Amino acid sequence: MENIDTKLREVAKRLLLEKKVDVIIGYEKGTLPMTATPCFVSTEAEADKLVFNDLCTQNLAKFVHDLITNHKNSQKRVKPEDRKKKIIGVVARGCTTRSLIIHLQERQYGRDEVYIIGVPCEGYVDRKNLAKSLQQAEILDGTIEGGQLKIKTAAGDKTVAFKDVIAPNCVVCRFNNPIISDIMIGSPAPAMNPDNEYSKINEFEKKSIEERWAYFTKEMEKCIRCNACRQACPSCYCPTCFVEQSQPQWVGIGEDKTDTQVFQCMRLYHMVGRCVDCGSCISVCPMGVDLRNYLKKIDKDCVELFGSRAGSSMEDMPPLGKYSEQDKEDFIFNP
Amino acid sequence: MQNPYIPYPVEVTKIITEVDTKDIKTFRLKFVNPEDEEKFKYIPGQFGELSIYGKGESPIGIASSPTQRGYIEFTVQKAGVVTSALHEMEEGTLMGVRGPMGNSWPIKFLEGKNIVIVGGGFAFTTLRSLINYMIHENNRKRFGKITVIYGARNPGLLIYKDELIEWQKRDDLNINVTVDKGDATWKGREGFVPTVCKEVAPSAENAVTVICGPPIMIRFTLPVFFDLGFKKENIITSLEMRMKCGIGKCGRCNVGSKYVCKDGPVFSLAELDKLTKEY
């Protein structure tokens, strides 16, 4: 991937200087080797820490929503004429712009409240995949050059090909270049290979119902209900999640396995027409629950049934918010 | 040793609707096992965790005084899951109570002093416990002059109405009941608590103020007492926080290193000044 850091910093500085944005959400180098982490830049000096590379994992749209909501809440007690508008700049790859489109379609904020700094993306490194290929040896240092990760681990030096540790959602990404943007940095990235995006799902569907249930229970048993998946998801922005409602209480807060199943089942189902396959929930899960198997299924159904891909264009409204009289109803029970 | 998470079984023997809006009720509870009453030995200012099985627990200040034997009372406002369920209960129902918890009004410290009690609205409950404790015939002579200033938004929202009348008949108690705004039948005082405090103007000489009420009332009342010459050590109040365990373990009700459930809820202003302002 071409190094666009210099250009990104230049643009960020200019935008801040011209007061086109109040804050820019981007990525910076993490404190652990070979990581990048979200950061907020509101002064020119800070802009020098911005980076964008294959280690940037999190979908930043989540923070856009958070910042705008917090700002709006803080303005509630201010007289209408004194209210200030805050414009959030965001470094956005393809999936981030899809999430932003979902927010805009769901009227979470106006298009003028967000300034999209588009960046091309060739996929990111899946930390869990990487750890696996290093046999869980701790990473001490490393570099990425020419599609190769040269890594110093506690168990010696290793070289891993980027294509071997790329996140599975990136491999089949259809939208690795921003769909909407106010400014583009770098030249568009080559297309990924989405042809077989549902091959795993198709295989899983062929399994017997008992096998499918066994897999679901096995995966959900790993869950410790830390809520990281929900918190990292840009589409999960309900002010009060159903998990936290107490009157009535929908889901028990304990470790009961059916409660976890119901929680995950409903959170996943809530993603119908809203999951952009950014992989954030999967990357943040401390226990490595296979959520993608289910999220991709939801995506597949949306394409099959409604011909819709979440956030793929501003015009294509979320599939569950509309209907067609021609919708298939082969699932209807007729005695 | 008693497991502190297990409630004592109690029976609701009497329910009194305190206010016109019907969302504040007093529940009289009798211990199912008489020996539990001995174990539940409390001092005014402490609280208990009311436990409704299937709903949960709610920390509520004890409204009765230890001098009232045979039962304990809690005055509860309907608000959340547990208190709503409590309000739907009938006399004769079984429930649980855990406690007593927290420190208490500093009885030893109050002894031999003149006491000024300032209460606002529904927060009067543990103050009522304290008043009943102090005016009990065995205890009365341990305390000096007792002045009570109690206010509510309107006459319908005054709690313990019968008791207020009884207290007014006594000559060893100075009772000042006020409402923010009276109605056609209201013959008593009108005005906000801080104003009434200024009018009553209790002397700061050898006196302690015990104050409990909504934050806004406390904020405006404190300057009055400072003007009257009360020192921060002699102004005592009670804090509220979200609680679960009530015994300083579950980790949510701390203000600085102090747990409101275990080290509180009663603090003097001087003590509060030393704590962080996170409540």
Added chain:
Amino acid sequence: MEKRLIKKDALVGIAKKMAEELTVWAPVKKEDNVLFTPLTKDAEPFFAYLNSKNAPKQVFFPHTETLMKYTRTPKGMVFSAEENKAGKTVLFGVRPCDAHSFVLLDMLFDQEKYKDQYYITKRNNTTVITLACAEPPYATCFCTSVDGEPVSADGADIVLTDIGSEYLAEFITPKGEKLAKYFGETKADAVAETKKKEIAEKAKKAIKSKIPAHEVKPILDNNFEHPFWATIHGKCLACGTCTYMCPTCHCFDISDEAKASDGVRIRSWDSCMFPLFTKETSGHNPRISQKERWRQRVMHKFKYYVDNFNAIACVGCGRCVMSCPVNIDIRKIIEDISKL
């Protein structure tokens, strides 16, 4: 103190042998994670691990625990206290940092006035076997900064140290000595002991990550309102990963679950990172944003615990550093605070 030598490949066998008679929790490889789990016939203990993903605190303080049960009667619900049954348990192969965490948790759950029977019963019935870190497992380990050591007997009943050719088993407490029969008959000599001391010294020096944990206490005492607190939480997702992974975090929630005529009161882990943690029924929340919650987390570990128990509530295992999805690094936070 009894000391013995055991062959290196004997460890798995010992754990399995114990598991025939006792409940044995040991690190087990599950897919990509190493987790502390009770050993069953088909679970192989995995001692070549760095550290477990989950903290072994769950043996004493499980994610979800029944406090009592109740049933409906015509007059309302009546309860029956959940029996506090904990069989003889062995916690096999915890790292010294995690064993240290038990000492810290004891201070909270086993206080003079309020004793937490659920925790204490399990703790009393469990023998802790520590597998000392002859080599520090991670570059993020910082136990030496928070009163720990890679080779330490703190919180352990038995300490196993890899001295190269063999393991040196030291039986620290009478509880540990009771299990001596599983460890063979080879008595340890003075050579083994010297070797252990050398290894301990070397391991201690090998811990490179350091934080000024003790130095920040006076700074925290006076800087509750410092603007610094507004700078950490921006990217925090408000998930509970750090607290759920932490061996010393112990906050919990109590809730009731009922169905038809039966119900239970359970306690389950809670986290100061969750917005609802301190939200009162009235809607008032004393910790209104992630800023206050982060301050609470740092303060609780490095100030409040010190005030109350004279100990830092952090064992330097680095789990929160490695698990945080957005790389909020407690080491950096403490470092920054020390410079305020």
Added chain:
Amino acid sequence: MAENLAKESWEPKIVAIVCNWCTYAGADLAGISRIQYPPNVRIIRVPCTGRINPFYIVKALQGGADGVLVSGCHPGECHYITGNLVARRKFATLKRFLNYIGLEGDRTMFTWVSASEGDRFAQVIRGVTAKVKALGPAKKMLKKIG
């Protein structure tokens, strides 16, 4: 032996979430017309199928229902014009999803019954009861307490 007996005497519990305007009236008509149908359903009336949160269905399964039936007005006949058309999309995806995670498809059924179809209502209930009976008691997501 005892086990067999227990199995034979087992009757499924089915939660039927129906809309106020069509299926509930249809059920009423079945009652008034004295059409017999199995007593296994517990009917929950909602204003419209569009009001049904998919959570109700999953929650019913967790709470001990052996099957869930959702029924509303025929497409095009919704009292609120399009409520059931929007709901149809939810149900289509939900049914596929629940089946995908491994819950039997026949435990969650969706159908349309109009106010005039008392007959059809009884038939639906017979059909659903038979299907759920064939599957046996639901155990997969059933929450046990204590």
